[in-house]
Amino acid sequence: MYAPGTGRVGEVKRLNTMRQALAMFDWDDAESIGSLKTLLLRCAFAPQFLRPAEGRRFLSFLFTLHPGRGSHSSTSQLNLSQF
Numbered sequence: 001m002y003a004p005g006t007g008r009v010g011e012v013k014r015l016n017t018m019r020q021a022l023a024m025f026d027w028d029d030a031e032s033i034g035s036l037k038t039l040l041l042r043c044a045f046a047p048q049f050l051r052p053a054e055g056r057r058f059l060s061f062l063f064t065l066h067p068g069r070g071s072h073s074s075t076s077q078l079n080l081s082q083f
Contacts, residue, residue: 009052016054019061027066 022040025033040062049055 012048012052012055016058019058022065
């Protein structure tokens, strides 16, 4: 996975097609999934994900992936908005 800001539309499409694999991760284990959560949340601020329809679909999928993390996502988004 590329860091947001370096990917092209092709990588966004590829990531969108494999989004169902993200459901297999243990989202409650903060130690093992923390860095992936951070990268995925940064996608919400990357123009490569905001412009194409596939990117917006992927972002909407992320926010429905793990219902128990809604408040954590909002806090993380506020913290990431400073970057």
